[in-house]
Amino acid sequence: MTVLQTKQLTKKFGSFTALDGVDIQVNQGEVYGFIGPNGAGKSTTIRILLGMMKATQGEAEIFGKDAWRKAVDIHRDIAYVPGDLNLWPNLTGGEVIDLFGKLRGNMNQEKREKLLRRFDLDPEKKCRTYSKGNRQKVALVSAFATDADLYILDEPTSGLDPLMECIFQESVLEAKQEGKSILLSSHILSEVEQLCDRVGIIRDGKMIETGTLQELRHLTRTSIYLETKQPVPALAEQGGVHNLEIKEDGVSFQIDTEYMDSLFQYVSGFGIVKLESAPPTLEDLFMRHYEGTSEGGPS
Amino acid sequence: MxxxxxxxTLPLLGMICRQERLQLPLWLAGLAGFTLIVAISFTNLYTNERExxxxxxxxxxxxxxxxxxxxYGIDNYTYGAMMAHQMLGMTALITGIMNILLITRHTRANEEDGRLxxxxxxPTGRxxxxxxxxLTAVIINLLLAVVIGFGLYTLQIESMEWEGSLxxxxxxxxxxxxxxxxxxxLAQLSESARGVTGFSIGILLxxxxxxxxxxxxxxxxxxxxPFGWVLGTEAYVNNYWWPIAVTxxxxxxxxVFAFYLNAIRDLEAGFVPSKPGRKHASFxxxxxxxxxxxxQRTGIIAWxxxxxxFGAMYGSVLGETESFFEEIDMLQEFIQPEAGYSITEQFLTxxxxxxxxASTIPGVMAMMRLKAEEKKERSENLLSLAVSRNKLMGSYALLALLHGFIMLSLAGLGMGLAGNAVMEESLSVWGFYEAAVVYLPAMWIMIGMALFFIGLSPAFAxxxxxxLLYSFIVVYLGGLFxxxxxxxxxxxFGHIPQLPVEDFKLAAAAGLTGIAIILAAAGFISYNRRDIEG
Incomplete structure (x- = not known):
């Protein structure tokens, strides 16, 4: 079942096009990773989904309802964590969490206490004394203490330490096990790799790639480390080989997925001693897409 | 809908009330308290009809x-007529400022900081x-109206009957x-809270x-x-209610128009868009x-x-003062003119x-900016570079001194140019200017004091x-009370010789300047010793 969907979403600020026909679909029980460089349009998309900005063209729906017109109804069943949260300096963290809970109307007190302990947040302190990480915890506790159906997380772990980041990941997976859906916009690729079922990459306001991590990996290169009995003479001339480096005992390079077969048939004649292959990381994917246009390399 | x-909306209202639990009651107590005290003091100051x-x-x-x-009701100047004449306009001005600050805090400031x-x-509506x-404004203004209305009536002062009080x-x-x-x-038009406050206060003034x-x-x-409307109620004299309805x-x-604009716009957008800035830092x-x-450039220009x-406005009425005084014989007995100086010149002082x-306000504000920068954790960006605390504080102090000096000069010149043009036997423009800049040492003390407290601890600034408010009340209302x-x-400000009626006193100017220097020095020393707050 589709929980969140945008169709040809377009947003213009004057003559500047911030979003240009963005399509996103998040299904129930799925963690959707939304990645892209700064200024690509992630936050604009999220703000349209939250009904804070009106799309110039296209549709944005959550739970099958229009994001702008039915904002209030939708917001009863979602929880949002922004990447940079400002709080009221003269209220305590506990007060803010309760306020958010009261406004949403579905806070789970038991979960609230559990999360406060887990995230190690002192709810009695005034918000003005919180560091960035602690302010972020206020938003996270408030979000995960809610029995929401959809969580929209916009770079939620900025400012958190690695330990807290682990706890965040646990909380996301727990929510997923309960059948909740999550839209996670992030810069931390290891986080996306570990958590997300599907990934969408946005650049310059356009979705340039969408799919499961598996599917996306097919589009990219595998890293290979190779040692052979006899040196391979014309390795660099083989199709699909990139970034060839001569190491002490062997060579390392990257190979386009579609050339994998022909390359190994060729090198097997030289007596393979050692072969290590690493799947492309999301980082490779990411970098390649970001640099894509300027580099103009083969795909 | x-x-x-x-x-x-109601839970949000509750939260605003919770945040305002100190500030608004203080405003309310201050406004109501001041109004009632002045009303009582009138009965003590003027005990009979002749007075x-x-x-x-x-x-x-x-x-x-x-x-x-x-x-209004000058022929029968009762205590009530006196209140409505002397106090209502000024209190209305301060009430306006209270509302401007309140609404900015909870609309654009909230939005700009990302809380909105x-x-x-x-699940809150647009x-x-x-x-x-x-709603908060409705509540606080209703409270203010009721507290002051009933408060004035409860004083049981002759001529201050219930309808006029209400x-x-x-x-x-x-x-x-x-x-x-x-x-x-304005919160819908401007993209920044500073813009909203600035434009709103501009409209107020x-x-x-x-x-x-x-x-x-x-x-x-x-x-x-709108000030003409509320003063047009002629409270205690004719008690017109219709201007209230108009207001x-x-x-x-x-x-309703603000709500409409709010409903159709994007979050954090404004209808007056901001234009792109420079690529590189200027010289x-x-x-x-x-x-x-x-x-502070924009603020300096606006001030x-x-x-x-402000100066020109006062200057322009000086010419008519003269004719007013000539017409009323009794008044000339009331104010004994100093030999050789016209009554207008005494008013001028x-x-x-x-x-x-008034010119001290922007000067002190320029100094206070250092405190704001520290609170917002921006001072540390500079102090982490090759910038000493003395250099940082000194920069703001210099700006404050220059700012105050320029403002006072402009006010003096404005008054001088306008006054010189309309008065018959006039002071020269330079004479006006001198009468203004003679106040510099008093302004320096205020800036020095700001420096001193910022150095000691920003909390006391x-x-x-x-x-400054105390000085204003004492100097301006001193004659009244x-x-x-x-x-x-x-x-x-009480020690400054009132040119041109009085002569310039070097000792007073030197003494005040000395105090200002001591305050400033103490400020610099403690600023170098204390922790920078975040």
């Missing part, structure tokens, strides 16, 4: 009319936040709501100036200003002083224009003191404002 634009009539005659002159509004984003992600803010309160509540609505509208000019020259002009009606229309920005100046106008204090001498001696 299908879109539930006001969903969850009341004498003060009535002294009050009908253009300078006072420009400052507080036209007097979080609120809007919850208009819930501004709705809650406006109208007096209602006038304040109405003007408060009017400026709450105007601020709500403009409205006051329009009324002042209108009251002195052409009454019709006054009816263009509230306009407030409702403005509010000016290569020093902390340049930064301090750049940060400069305002002070020039009082106006100069007011303008000097607000004391400087309290001291007949304060004992020591009360007047506690303010530096």
């Amino acid at each position: 299908a879109e539930k634009r006001f969903n969850n 009341l009539q004498e003060i009535a005659q002294s009050m009908i002159n253009p300078a006072v009319t420009a400052l507080v509004g036209p007097g 984003e979080m609120i809007r992600s919850l 208009l819930s936040n501004i709705g809650a803010a406006m 109208l007096y309160g209602a006038a304040l509540g109405a003007i408060g709501l009017f400026f709450a609505a105007v601020t709500g509208l 403009l409205a006051y100036a329009v009324r002042a000019i209108g009251d002195v020259s052409n009454e019709t002009l006054s009816w263009l200003s 509230l009606g306009t407030a409702v229309i403005v509010t 000016l920005l290569h020093h902390p002083f340049g930064l301090a100046f750049r940060l 400069g224009a305002a002070m020039l106008m 009082m106006l100069m003191a007011v303008m000097a204090m 607000g004391v400087t404002w309290a001291y 007949q304060f004992p001498d020591w009360v007047t001696n506690l303010t530096p």
